Amino acid sequence: MKELTDRQRAIYGYIKDFILSHKYPPTIREIGARFNIKSTNGVRDALKALEIKGYIKKRTNRARGIELPKKVFPSSAHTAHLPVIGSIAAGTPILAQENIEETLTIDQAMLPRNSEIFALRVQGDSMTGDGILSGDIAIIRMQKNAERGQIVAAIIDGDATLKHYHPSENKIELRASNPKYFPITVSEGEDFSIAGILAGVIRKC
Numbered sequence: 001m002k003e004l005t006d007r008q009r010a011i012y013g014y015i016k017d018f019i020l021s022h023k024y025p026p027t028i029r030e031i032g033a034r035f036n037i038k039s040t041n042g043v044r045d046a047l048k049a050l051e052i053k054g055y056i057k058k059r060t061n062r063a064r065g066i067e068l069p070k071k072v073f074p075s076s077a078h079t080a081h082l083p084v085i086g087s088i089a090a091g092t093p094i095l096a097q098e099n100i101e102e103t104l105t106i107d108q109a110m111l112p113r114n115s116e117i118f119a120l121r122v123q124g125d126s127m128t129g130d131g132i133l134s135g136d137i138a139i140i141r142m143q144k145n146a147e148r149g150q151i152v153a154a155i156i157d158g159d160a161t162l163k164h165y166h167p168s169e170n171k172i173e174l175r176a177s178n179p180k181y182f183p184i185t186v187s188e189g190e191d192f193s194i195a196g197i198l199a200g201v202i203r204k205c
Helices: 006-022 028-034 040-052
Strands: 079-089 100-107 117-123 137-142 151-156 159-167 171-175 184-187 192-202
Touching: 006 028, 006 040, 006 100, 028 040, 117 159, 117 192, 151 171, 151 184, 159 192
Parallel strands: 079 117, 079 159
Antiparallel strands: 079 100, 117 137, 137 192, 151 159, 151 192, 159 171, 171 184
């Protein structure tokens, strides 16, 4: 396989992640929209270069005709299937949805050992101080308690949010790392629980 340019590497990474997530390849128009390539011929030229270098195969006369050689996928013995459950807000809390949006196939080395885990999609910019951006996938280790300052996936009256956990004697503060957001205060009597602790973040290209 020949070396890729930065642009080709980004497009290849997008195609690979798209196939792993959706179980089918993106269309030329989807690739063009993702990389702001106005012309479909521009996308075709990029795909032709990837094919010449051995990174993809193209089947003609198909809208989703991109294939990846089997060797680019990790061995199933060292992979895990991570369910992405609904969404989690990094701004104002949003309704927690217990539906699996997609399943990510990732290297087991990226996951905490001997732990039950799930993933939630980040929405909003309240955790940018920790390098957590909107659209990232937050890997959550399931547990019901946390230490002061840890980033938790918290459920408040059925809404989910990703914040730093700061308990005190009669209240709990959930603090953002973006200074433009005020803390969320949880008072006695509110329906509050910790769904888990942040164990990692995946940024999809």
